[in-house]
Amino acid sequence: MAEIRRILLIISGGIAAYKALEIIRRGRERGLAFPTILTTGGAQFVTPLSIAALSGEKVYQDLFSLTDESEMGHIRLSREAELVVVAPASADLLAKMAAGMADDLATTALLATDKPVLVAPAMNVMMWRHPATQANIQILRERGVGIIGPVAGDLACGEEGDGRLAEPTDILDAIEQSLPAPDLPLKGKRVVVTSGPTHEAIDPVRYIANRSSGRQGHAIATAFARLGATTILVSGPTNLPDPPGVKVLHVINARQMMGEVLKALPVDVAVCAAAVADWRPAEAQTEKIKKKGSEESRKLDLIANPDILATISRAGPKRPKLVIGFAAETEALEQNALAKLEKKGCDWILANDVSEAAGTFGGEFNKVQLFSHGLTEQWPKLSKIDLGMRLAKRVAATLKDPPAKRAKSA
Ligand SMILES: Cc1cc2nc3c(=O)[nH]c(=O)nc-3n(C[C@H](O)[C@H](O)[C@H](O)COP(=O)(O)O)c2cc1C
Numbered sequence: 210m211a212e213i214r215r216i217l218l219i220i221s222g223g224i225a226a227y228k229a230l231e232i233i234r235r236g237r238e239r240g241l242a243f244p245t246i247l248t249t250g251g252a253q254f255v256t257p258l259s260i261a262a263l264s265g266e267k268v269y270q271d272l273f274s275l276t277d278e279s280e281m282g283h284i285r286l287s288r289e290a291e292l293v294v295v296a297p298a299s300a301d302l303l304a305k306m307a308a309g310m311a312d313d314l315a316t317t318a319l320l321a322t323d324k325p326v327l328v329a330p331a332m333n334v335m336m337w338r339h340p341a342t343q344a345n346i347q348i349l350r351e352r353g354v355g356i357i358g359p360v361a362g363d364l365a366c367g368e369e370g371d372g373r374l375a376e377p378t379d380i381l382d383a384i385e386q387s388l389p390a391p392d393l394p395l396k397g398k399r400v401v402v403t404s405g406p407t408h409e410a411i412d413p414v415r416y417i418a419n420r421s422s423g424r425q426g427h428a429i430a431t432a433f434a435r436l437g438a439t440t441i442l443v444s445g446p447t448n449l450p451d452p453p454g455v456k457v458l459h460v461i462n463a464r465q466m467m468g469e470v471l472k473a474l475p476v477d478v479a480v481c482a483a484a485v486a487d488w489r490p491a492e493a494q495t496e497k498i499k500k501k502g503s504e505e506s507r508k509l510d511l512i513a514n515p516d517i518l519a520t521i522s523r524a525g526p527k528r529p530k531l532v533i534g535f536a537a538e539t540e541a542l543e544q545n546a547l548a549k550l551e552k553k554g555c556d557w558i559l560a561n562d563v564s565e566a567a568g569t570f571g572g573e574f575n576k577v578q579l580f581s582h583g584l585t586e587q588w589p590k591l592s593k594i595d596l597g598m599r600l601a602k603r604v605a606a607t608l609k610d611p612p613a614k615r616a617k618s619a
Pocket residue numbers: 221222223224225248249250251298299300301302331332333336
């Protein structure tokens with residue numbers, strides 16, 4: 210997933226602490242990361258090991274831990290996240306927050322934070338209704354702390370009433386709503402991205418394809434959508450789910466891909482990340498081709514497919530402001546990428562090494578070099594997700610301050 214949003218999760222001492230594990234698990238599926246502070250009370254109910262196993266993040270417990278505190282861990286923790294969430298929030302921790310106490314890592318981080326705070330209380334109904342707890346909640350509310358739940362229902366103590374932790378999905382919805390609005394530098398821009406391989410039919414059961422998984426193209430589309438662009442993804446056949454917030458058009462072959470891309474114009478940016486087959490069988494047979502007796506070889510007539518990148522680069526008045534292509538090379542990367550830049554008439558080429566040794570096709574990582582007219586940039590090895598975000602941010606910066614304008618103002 211594209212840019213991960215970090216939430217500092219504080220788990221305090223209540224029977225509902227086990228539900229924090231569900232919040233972490235489901236939250237990660239929504240692109241949230243949860244560095245966690247576990248209070249002494251919380252550690253009576255869930256273990257740091259189960260939290261760390263689900264979150265993939267460190268679990269902090271000790272205010273005076275040397276390694277964390279040599280870098281003022283409590284301050285760093287409270288500042289690095291975009292939001293602090295206490296779930297479950299025990300009556301005890303709510304009281305300490307209201308009183309401004311700082312006698313452990315959780316309360317100290319809560320006092321030191323400059324980020325919004327959301328609490329999800331959970332306790333026995335009498336504890337919740339107690340005037341002390343209600344007064345503490347009132348104080349926190351007035352200070353701008355967000356409060357979700359508790360909700361009515363059966364309580365773990367056997368009683369019934371208000372006091373149940375809000376449902377993990379509702380807490381996650383509240384988290385997403387409480388997160389500061391992300392920076393949307395591509396709001397109002399329209400982007401088309403192509404992704405995946407194309408399948409070129411030989412007959413109804415056979416086709417010509419390539420090893421593209423679509424992971425890079427899909428990650429690019431996700432990143433553009435996350436930065437606010439209206440994003441259209443034209444995808445060849447892949448095993449990937451449709452990225453959230455992206456309009457996905459599924460196609461099989463190069464001609465269909467070309468048709469959908471042209472229909473998507475005008476756009477501000479086109480990123481051609483699909484591995485489009487250069488050729489297709491001259492004539493796809495309508496019936497399965499049968500092997501004739503002991504036939505040992507067979508010739509397949511191939512004709513050229515339409516060149517999507519070259520076509521949009523020369524689309525006249527409808528040409529996008531920025532046309533970006535990929536060059537998948539197994540040798541002479543720079544030479545081939547520069548030749549492609551000229552031949553296709555696009556603005557940028559991202560050249561990547563797709564030789565077997567590089568493991569790019571189907572892999573998680575990618576390493577590219579960006580070639581533009583008179584500019585070369587070597588990007589470090591990145592996950593395909595991070596590479597997508599780096600590209601989207603680079604495009605946002607370029608649209609805001611195009612090279613010609615930069616040159617004039619310099
Ligand atoms: C079995 C058990 C269940 C508890 N459940 C809750 C609870 O659901 N909510 C709550 O506020 N306190 C509950 N408590 C009391 C807290 O654990 C206690 O106030 C503790 O000091 C809170 O620690 P904390 O400040 O680290 O949250 C429970 C205690 C026990 C022994």
